[in-house]
Amino acid sequence: MDRNNSRRQLAAMKQSLFDQGHLDEQFIQLEELQDDANPNFVEEIVTLYYRDSSRLISSLEQTLHFCACGRERNPLDFNKLDTIMHQFKGSSSSIGAKKVKAESTLIREYCRTGNAEGCRKSFQQMKKEYVALRKRLENYFQLVRQAGPMERACRPK
Amino acid sequence: MVHNRSIISHNIDSGCFPSPHLDAFPAGLRVLVVDDDPTWLRILEKMLKKCFYQVTTCCLAIEALKKLREKKDAYDIVISDVNMPDMDGFKLLEHVGLEMDLPVIMMSVDGETSRVMKGVQHGACDYLLKPIRMKELRNIWQHVLRKRIHEAREFETFEGIHLMRNGSNHIDDGNLFAVGGEMNLMKKRKDLDNKHDDKEFGDQTSLKKARVIWSVDLHQKFVKAVNRIGFDKIGPKKILDLMNVPWLTRENVASHLQKYRLYLSRLQKENDQKYSTGGIKYFDLPSKDSGCVSFLDSLNKQQNDGAIDNFRYSDGTLKLHMESTSHEVDLNGIVTRPTIDKIRASVSDIIDPKIRKCSQIGHNQPYESAESEVNHTVFEYSTVSTQCSWNEVPKMLLKEEQNTQKHFQIDQSQSMNSDPSGYTSDYISPVNSMALEVVTFPSQSKSLVANDQSPDIVFTSNLSSKAPGYNLGCISDMEIYQRNLLLDSHAALTPLDEDLHLLLLQGEYYNMNFGMQNIEMSEYSDPWIIAEVPTNLYDSADYS
Numbered sequence: 001m002d003r004n005n006s007r008r009q010l011a012a013m014k015q016s017l018f019d020q021g022h023l024d025e026q027f028i029q030l031e032e033l034q035d036d037a038n039p040n041f042v043e044e045i046v047t048l049y050y051r052d053s054s055r056l057i058s059s060l061e062q063t064l065h066f067c068a069c070g071r072e073r074n075p076l077d078f079n080k081l082d083t084i085m086h087q088f089k090g091s092s093s094s095i096g097a098k099k100v101k102a103e104s105t106l107i108r109e110y111c112r113t114g115n116a117e118g119c120r121k122s123f124q125q126m127k128k129e130y131v132a133l134r135k136r137l138e139n140y141f142q143l144v145r146q147a148g149p150m151e152r153a154c155r156p157k
Numbered sequence: 158m159v160h161n162r163s164i165i166s167h168n169i170d171s172g173c174f175p176s177p178h179l180d181a182f183p184a185g186l187r188v189l190v191v192d193d194d195p196t197w198l199r200i201l202e203k204m205l206k207k208c209f210y211q212v213t214t215c216c217l218a219i220e221a222l223k224k225l226r227e228k229k230d231a232y233d234i235v236i237s238d239v240n241m242p243d244m245d246g247f248k249l250l251e252h253v254g255l256e257m258d259l260p261v262i263m264m265s266v267d268g269e270t271s272r273v274m275k276g277v278q279h280g281a282c283d284y285l286l287k288p289i290r291m292k293e294l295r296n297i298w299q300h301v302l303r304k305r306i307h308e309a310r311e312f313e314t315f316e317g318i319h320l321m322r323n324g325s326n327h328i329d330d331g332n333l334f335a336v337g338g339e340m341n342l343m344k345k346r347k348d349l350d351n352k353h354d355d356k357e358f359g360d361q362t363s364l365k366k367a368r369v370i371w372s373v374d375l376h377q378k379f380v381k382a383v384n385r386i387g388f389d390k391i392g393p394k395k396i397l398d399l400m401n402v403p404w405l406t407r408e409n410v411a412s413h414l415q416k417y418r419l420y421l422s423r424l425q426k427e428n429d430q431k432y433s434t435g436g437i438k439y440f441d442l443p444s445k446d447s448g449c450v451s452f453l454d455s456l457n458k459q460q461n462d463g464a465i466d467n468f469r470y471s472d473g474t475l476k477l478h479m480e481s482t483s484h485e486v487d488l489n490g491i492v493t494r495p496t497i498d499k500i501r502a503s504v505s506d507i508i509d510p511k512i513r514k515c516s517q518i519g520h521n522q523p524y525e526s527a528e529s530e531v532n533h534t535v536f537e538y539s540t541v542s543t544q545c546s547w548n549e550v551p552k553m554l555l556k557e558e559q560n561t562q563k564h565f566q567i568d569q570s571q572s573m574n575s576d577p578s579g580y581t582s583d584y585i586s587p588v589n590s591m592a593l594e595v596v597t598f599p600s601q602s603k604s605l606v607a608n609d610q611s612p613d614i615v616f617t618s619n620l621s622s623k624a625p626g627y628n629l630g631c632i633s634d635m636e637i638y639q640r641n642l643l644l645d646s647h648a649a650l651t652p653l654d655e656d657l658h659l660l661l662l663q664g665e666y667y668n669m670n671f672g673m674q675n676i677e678m679s680e681y682s683d684p685w686i687i688a689e690v691p692t693n694l695y696d697s698a699d700y701s
Contacts, residue, residue, distance in 0.1 A: 090266035
């Protein structure tokens with residue numbers, strides 16, 4: 001019974017993540033890659049993503065010159081910013097982080113047009129989403145472990 | 158079949174299969190994935206493994222190049238991200254195309270047309286957008302196959318045209334091939350010029366416009382130089398000097414040489430595979446280790462236990478010859494030099510081609526050769542023990558050399574190319590042609606033999622010098638003939654009567670060639686039919 005509840009909760013969680021546009025098709029693809037050889041493949045990938053992308057986030061913050069008072073100082077190195085954003089976008093596409101990816105595209109656009117303000121605002125928005133998604137996925141995987149192997153059977157397509 | 162399967166799985170397990178295994182292809186395709194993003198690297202690895210490909214991952218371009226350079230034939234295809242910290246993906250693409258001549262697929266989250274175009278211009282055979290789907294990866298084997306077929310045709314055409322010019326009696330065929338060659342060349346130019354041509358996309362890793370177009374003539378000069386120097390001693394500088402083409406650079410030659418080497422080694426491996434998987438019980442040459450011995454064993458067995466009867470076509474002379482010669486076949490398939498004269502003499506007496514063949518069986522004597530190790534290699538590759546050793550023989554046989562068969566070879570390769578299932582045929586035929594090319598440098602056969610990578614060249618060259626038209630490399634032909642021999646099927650032999658002379662079955666060809674100088678292969682109208690024949694014969698042949 002507990003398991004059934006967990007499973008239902010899990011399904012609901014996942015559904016809302018999709019409905020709210022946080023995750024896209026790529027997440028399903030990852031789930032489909034999961035098998036007996038790699039039973040926790042999706043969680044493994046998500047963990048890998050967050051670990052690797054955190055250094056990109058620090059790098060971005062550095063490039064955007066966010067100082068304590070939040071005021072911009074030197075002109076932004078748009079090229080460097082764009083390069084890192086390209087990497088970040090590619091990385092985010094790996095787990096299907098839809099909103100994060102969309103914000104990345106926006107930042108790159110601002111880089112192209114030399115809009116420093118736009119870059120910074122977009123970045124902050126993106127970081128919020130990035131952090132929120134991490135939390136939700138952590139909860140999700142916790143529930144996955146609770147629900148046990150049965151969960152694998154009822155994956156929404 | 159069980160035997161074949163075990164060899165196959167052994168090879169796959171040990172990772173020593175040089176190229177996509179015929180039976181399981183595209184499974185076992187060896188992919189090198191390069192991406193600085195660890196998440197994608199892991200995902201791609203998983204995806205490719207699901208396709209049953211053999212995956213190697215790299216997060217640095219430099220590391221990837223190192224891996225590729227270390228073992229030239231260890232990979233079939235490279236998938237690389239466009240943006241990498243240590244090296245631009247396009248640069249890696251260029252290096253791989255130039256040095257290893259492997260198909261390269263680019264990946265990026267950025268699908269901007271200009272980037273994609275740049276990829277195509279630098280020679281990428283495909284450009285995938287991240288996130289990449291399973292179905293896209295499942296199809297990558299097509300690029301490998303396409304490239305090899307294209308490559309085989311390229312070299313084959315070069316050789317074919319050369320041969321045609323060198324004494325073919327069939328001008329029509331020559332024109333045909335010349336046209337084919339021209340078309341090939343035209344296609345090459347088109348590749349360089351046309352960046353938007355999707356059709357050409359997967360065919361060549363064409364680089365920037367500065368790339369040299371290797372015309373038939375140029376390639377001829379190249380191969381001539383290679384043969385003269387000796388395959389084991391070649392180097393771009395030596396080749397360049399011999400070629401005497403002022404505008405050609407050492408780099409041009411180096412890259413072409415690389416391609417040539419890879420091409421040859423692939424051919425050899427294709428042949429190894431073919432013989433290990435096909436129903437060629439007769440030859441029984443599954444791998445370097447076991448092939449030589451088993452073949453020779455069966456050869457010896459033939460000679461010694463009266464299986465010769467199979468070959469005897471009721472001609473008394475046959476028996477005579479058999480008796481006068483020893484049946485000893487060294488494991489390396491070498492034949493003693495002194496017997497050559499004897500063989501020649503006896504052979505010339507024989508008129509019936511079949512008998513000639515039979516007598517040759519008896520002449521499989523240890524042939525002294527300096528390159529016994531190489532012989533081993535060569536042998537398995539070409540399925541004819543006599544081939545190996547023939548460093549010396551060619552010189553003598555050169556006198557008998559006729560090039561009338563050459564066009565035949567070409568025909569065969571041409572027709573074989575059209576066979577969708579003749580994946581390996583494509584590789585066989587070109588070798589034949591190439592072998593003929595080598596004919597002119599018999600003294601080089603020794604060094605050629607020494608090179609593990611090009612035993613086929615040695616063989617076929619030696620063979621072709623005397624065996625107008627039937628390169629040993631042309632294994633399917635040989636199989637056909639052998640089958641015919643074994644089964645004593647006159648019907649099958651009839652159309653190939655004179656061609657049989659050329660058959661280099663187990664060294665028999667030597668004997669055969671002696672007598673036959675003007676064999677008209679041209680009578681053979683449809684080489685492909687011949688190629689078809691053996692399969693039936695294989696089943697019925699009782700060769701163990």
